[in-house]
Amino acid sequence: MDFVAPRIAFLGATTCARPRAVIIGAPLDRTESFRSGTREAPERIRAVSDVLEMYSPLLGADLEDVALADLGDVPIAADDVECALDKVAQAIASVAPEAVPILLGGEHTATVGAVRGALRVFPDLAVVQVDAHADLRDAYAGERLSHATVMRRIADALGMDRIVQLGIRSGTREEFALARQCRHSTADLAIPAGLRRWLADRPLYLSVDIDVLDPSCAPGTGCPEPGGATFAELLSMIHSLRGLRVIGVDVMEVLPAADVNDVTSIAAAKLVRECAIAFAGPPRGEH
Numbered sequence: 001m002d003f004v005a006p007r008i009a010f011l012g013a014t015t016c017a018r019p020r021a022v023i024i025g026a027p028l029d030r031t032e033s034f035r036s037g038t039r040e041a042p043e044r045i046r047a048v049s050d051v052l053e054m055y056s057p058l059l060g061a062d063l064e065d066v067a068l069a070d071l072g073d074v075p076i077a078a079d080d081v082e083c084a085l086d087k088v089a090q091a092i093a094s095v096a097p098e099a100v101p102i103l104l105g106g107e108h109t110a111t112v113g114a115v116r117g118a119l120r121v122f123p124d125l126a127v128v129q130v131d132a133h134a135d136l137r138d139a140y141a142g143e144r145l146s147h148a149t150v151m152r153r154i155a156d157a158l159g160m161d162r163i164v165q166l167g168i169r170s171g172t173r174e175e176f177a178l179a180r181q182c183r184h185s186t187a188d189l190a191i192p193a194g195l196r197r198w199l200a201d202r203p204l205y206l207s208v209d210i211d212v213l214d215p216s217c218a219p220g221t222g223c224p225e226p227g228g229a230t231f232a233e234l235l236s237m238i239h240s241l242r243g244l245r246v247i248g249v250d251v252m253e254v255l256p257a258a259d260v261n262d263v264t265s266i267a268a269a270k271l272v273r274e275c276a277i278a279f280a281g282p283p284r285g286e287h
Contacts, residue, residue, distance in 0.1 A: 001090050003072035006042070010104075011049035011273060012063040013070035021066055021100045021280035023272070024091050025073030026110040026250070030081050031146040035222050041254035041265070042073055042104040048262050049269040058239060059277050066281045071095075081109060081145045088113030089120070096121045096247060100280040102272055103250035107222070108135065108147045111207045111250055115154050118248050122203040125247075126162045127154055130189070130237065131209035132225035134171030136178050147222070147253070150207075152178075162202075164195065166237065167212040170225045189229055189237040196244075203247040206238075206275070210253050210268055218267055220259025231267055238274060246279040 003024070010023045025042025054063040074091050076084040088103070092114045095101050103114055108131075119125050129135070129151055136155070140148035155163060160178070165185035179185035184195050189212075191199070211221040214228035229237075251268045259265055 001087065001094060002075065003091070004075050005072045006046055006070055008043070008046045009070040010046045010068070011052055011269065012054055012066070013068045016067045016069055019067045019069035019099045021068050021102055021276045022095050023068070023070040023102050023104065025104045026076070026088055026106040027073055028076050028081070028084050028106045028110045030084070031107060031109055031141075031143055035255065035258060037255050037257040038105060038107045038222060038253060040256045041106055041268070044256040044262070044265045045104050045251075045254060045268045045272065046070070048265045049273070051266060052270055052273055056274055056277050058235070059242070059274065061277045061281050063273055063277055066276050068276055068280070085110070085113030085116065085145070089117035092117030092248060093120045100246065100276075101248045102275055103248075103252070104268070104272070105250060105252035105254070108150045108207075108209050108252045109145055111150050111252060112145065112153045114248060114250055115205055116157060118205050119157060122247055124202050125158060125205055126164065126183070126199065126202045127158065127205045127207060128164045128166065128199070128241070129207050130166045130212050130234070131207070132167060132170050132211040132228055133209070133223065134165065134168050134175040134179050136171065136175040164199070166191075167229055169227055189233055191237070191240055199244055203245050204241070205248045206241065206246055206250075208234075208249070208251045208271060210251060210264060213267065218264040220255045220264030221253050222255050235271070235274060238271065239278060242278040249275045249279065
């Protein structure tokens with residue numbers, strides 16, 4: 001498909017012919033309920049990524065050792081969510097399984113399209129959602145495709161039993177009751193040993209809503225929810241997935257207009273760097 005070329009490529013990204021990880025922007029911003037503007041996130045995350053070093057001391061590896069390409073943004077029409085999700089699905093399916101797609105968003109609804117695309121390639125897919133909100137409503141403000149219904153629509157595609165929820169601290173009474181049908185749903189970020197063994201047996205799509213972080217360290221998001229994780233805690237959880245078969249990632253709901261000194265966009269950029277190294281870099285000991 002034809003992508004919209006980025007004005008600034010993400011840190012370290014090149015036009016390599018056979019990338020192991022690809023950056024894709026998803027500037028969808030159609031159903032935000034509190035404050036909008038997430039369409040600006042992909043460009044801003046790319047722009048601030050230049051402040052980061054290429055080397056990850058926690059992983060002991062370098063982004064320079066990852067064949068990373070920035071394909072640009074999915075062309076999204078503002079008034080047609082279903083069409084936008086189809087395009088996101090096409091984008092994800094077009095690069096998997098040869099490369100790990102890393103989606104920059106944009107409202108969380110785009111993850112529905114990403115998972116649909118991943119399922120075309122990986123029918124036994126499981127989804128790990130890292131988020132403040134359960135996102136299990138069947139409809140919100142009259143919309144069945146919404147940032148508040150993301151995981152319900154994903155459950156329609158793959159079932160509740162293949163969804164893992166981490167960091168969840170907000171939702172309706174009905175959503176929390178429904179979440180008990182998930183493989184795992186919790187307010188913390190820890191992955192028990194039994195769950196890790198289950199995750200190790202299947203391809204994983206990792207979806208990170210930036211509002212899983214406490215607003216004190218990530219104010220630039222559409223629906224901030226007090227009481228969240230620190231950046232270090234989130235990074236530790238992501239690093240704990242290294243060695244598992246993570247086939248796709250997204251970092252969603254960054255809202256540059258509500259940010260303070262770009263701290264949220266920079267946090268998102270660092271998460272992207274760490275994910276690219278952890279899930280598409282050389283095996284440990286080969287860098």
